[in-house]
Amino acid sequence: MLGMPLRRRLRLLVATVTAALLALLATGTASAIQPGGITDEARLMNELFWIVTIAGLIVFGLVGAALVYAIIRYRRQNDELPPQFHGGGKIEAAMVGVPVIIVIGLFTISMITLVQIDDKAEDEALTIDVTGFQFSWQFAYNLNDLGTNTDPNAEGTIAVIGTPANDPILYMPVDEPVEFLLKSNDVIHSFYVKDFLYKLDLIPGRVNSFTVTARETGDFSAQCAELCGTNHALMRFTVRVVERDEFDAWVAAEAARQLGDGALVSTSGTQGD
Ligand code: CUA
Numbered sequence: 716m717l718g719m720p721l722r723r724r725l726r727l728l729v730a731t732v733t734a735a736l737l738a739l740l741a742t743g744t745a746s747a748i749q750p751g752g753i754t755d756e757a758r759l760m761n762e763l764f765w766i767v768t769i770a771g772l773i774v775f776g777l778v779g780a781a782l783v784y785a786i787i788r789y790r791r792q793n794d795e796l797p798p799q800f801h802g803g804g805k806i807e808a809a810m811v812g813v814p815v816i817i818v819i820g821l822f823t824i825s826m827i828t829l830v831q832i833d834d835k836a837e838d839e840a841l842t843i844d845v846t847g848f849q850f851s852w853q854f855a856y857n858l859n860d861l862g863t864n865t866d867p868n869a870e871g872t873i874a875v876i877g878t879p880a881n882d883p884i885l886y887m888p889v890d891e892p893v894e895f896l897l898k899s900n901d902v903i904h905s906f907y908v909k910d911f912l913y914k915l916d917l918i919p920g921r922v923n924s925f926t927v928t929a930r931e932t933g934d935f936s937a938q939c940a941e942l943c944g945t946n947h948a949l950m951r952f953t954v955r956v957v958e959r960d961e962f963d964a965w966v967a968a969e970a971a972r973q974l975g976d977g978a979l980v981s982t983s984g985t986q987g988d
Pocket of ligand 1: 847848903904905939940941942943944947948950
């Protein structure tokens, strides 16, 4: 490069700067498209997203730079035929070897992330029964399956049932594993919470499940993500992540309202021996 005339070096510089700007633009766009997510699982997925994206950008940058360099450096100088040769063992081995190593690396990282996300060895997880129907949602909670603060003797189920005009709210506690059991009795719906960076179909005749641990409180909008009929667009709902106390208070209030005051079997301290 040092032997090149000034004009050629300038061109190479312009090409490099352009490539760098394009890479920056792509990164900015990606971060706008890809939110961080509020669950442990979402954060793992987000990390994987960035590893793959950055690896892709590096390959793009190297290939683009090599291409631009070759185009400028080896463009026709005169009418003389350049030296001709056939094959190139080292280059061909690198052309096959490097991509294979990259693919194996990305595959390994993806598998590790997938296994971590699908890790469901959490019997103590609070379970929420989610039923999608045309055109809203039902979220049901068994009083004896409420996670860390469960009274195993409690009986009954409380449910939140939405309507197309009235989006239901799904309550869940923060910092605890929550398992979703997804069911449908009519057509296929899809349970999509953008801030989980995750969606899963509700399929008639089977139960799909996944577990997340939310790390942020607040309201997060969610919706059905599978075209399921005329009012598919009205199948919205809100995920409300709250502190444990607030969750318990909500459960107690709903149990009293839906099942009557005697519904919740007395909590610890009054059960004697
Ligand atoms: Cu349910 Cu779309």
